[in-house]
Amino acid sequence: MSTVLPPPAAPLPRWWSGPAYGLLGLPLAFVALPLYVVLPHHYATVLGLPLARVGALLMLVRLLDAAAEPLLGRLSDRLYQGPLRAVLGVAGGSAMVQVLGLAGLFFPRVQEPQALAVWMVAGLLLTCLAHSQLVIAHQAWGVRLGGDALQRSRVVAWREGPGLIGVVTASALSVAWGAGPMLAVFALALLVGWLALWWAPRPAPSASAPARPAALPWAAVWQPLVQAGFRRLLAVFLCNGIASAIPAALMLFFAQDRLQATQAQTALFLVLYFVCGALSMPLWLRAVRRWGLERAWLGGMLLAVACFGWTVGLGSGQAAAFAVICALSGMALGADLALPGALLARLVERHGAQGRSEGAYLGWWNLATKLNLALAAGAALPLLQWGGYTPGTQDAQALQRLAWAYALLPCALKLLAATLLHRLLIRPPTPTPGATP
Secondary structure (H helix, E strand, O other): OOOOOOOOOOOOOOHHHHHHOOHHHHHHHHHHHHHHHHHHHHHHHHOOOOHHHHHHHHHHHHHHHHHHHHHHHHHHHHHHOOOOHHHHHHHHEEEEEEEEEEEEEEEHOOOHHHHHHHHHHHHHHHHHHHHHHHHHHHHHHHHHOOOOHHHHHHHHHHHHHHHHHHHHHHHHHHHHHOHHHHHHHHHHEEEEEEEEOOOOOOOOOOOOOOOOOOOOOOOHHHHHHHOOOHHHHHHHHHHHHHHHHHHHHHHHHHHHHOOOOOHHHHHHHHHHHHHHHHHHHHHHHHHHHHHHHHHHHHHHHHHHHHHHHHHHOOOOOHHHHHHHHHHHHHHHHHHHHHHHHHHHHHHHHOOOOOOOOOOHHHHHHHHHHHHHHHHHHHHHHHHHHHHHOOOOOOOOHHHHHHHHHHHHHHOOOOOHHHHHHHHHHHHHOOOOOOOOO
């Protein structure tokens, strides 16, 4: 396959150029915690929907949302063929839909269980699709900025660093102030992030971009899956993502029932985890400079297992020990946030898709992210209920099964992801004659 090189990446004009691009990552990550962590707990405990039903409905919505990701990636490619104001205009519309959808989810107008389930599915689907569109457009913007491996890692860090601040803010506000103020802060942050994007460095146009936008063939949607390198990276990302999504889905249940932690302690756990993740980002960038993207990511996976595996032995009242684990695990989080996206951006450039069809790659990439979340909620929550666990239980056997699902299963999947990373990316198999690299 011939590789089409993109135009050289232009240096960023001002010191604030990177943060101006990355600031939108704050509200985009902010909304992830209410959607994927707080909302399931809210519907199961406050609104009274059975845990298995909540898990099944979440899996349904996330599968539907995941199926739309490649189409949203195609839409992104089409938008970037035209004027940049079209990208910004669609982004503004998606932002408004997210605010309205999230408000409806936390303040439903129905109470009857069947109607509440329908309301949750409709609200989640609308909100998640708008969120996905904006995430893909934002990621594509960063991919089009170009640069070497270190510069690409910095671009991802500019996006994920504010994202961690957004998650920390959402964690604190959801506990301290409740849903109403949390949503108000989210709406304000989304507006500021969208306005900052107007002042961000402009993506470089493709060297062969047509004067008038051309229709992209539908085959371009499937093109990334033809690339063996992309399939290998996607397999590692999917396995590693499931390992991270399961603790996210179960964290509030584990903290409140297994550890008997207070709301303030639970908020502290989340803040410690994400703050340490943010603080570790410069260290992982130094690791990239020394060891490369793949080996640095492998180190992050192994560090996560070494720190998080001890959680299975914790019991009631051991909040301080869990806080230490959260801080150490957060240090490993920085690798998961900064490095996979940089690997994807480098692969897109090598395949000649930068500035042309990177949205197709990002669509499948985000499909994998949604599958991670779908499998975590759709499998872990019903399995726990079938194993005898219900929110608020004090049954020792049920709580032990909760600990196994929360700690041991993710560590096993993380080790599998590390093995795949080493075999598929660090020491990739020799391509067969005629295969697409």
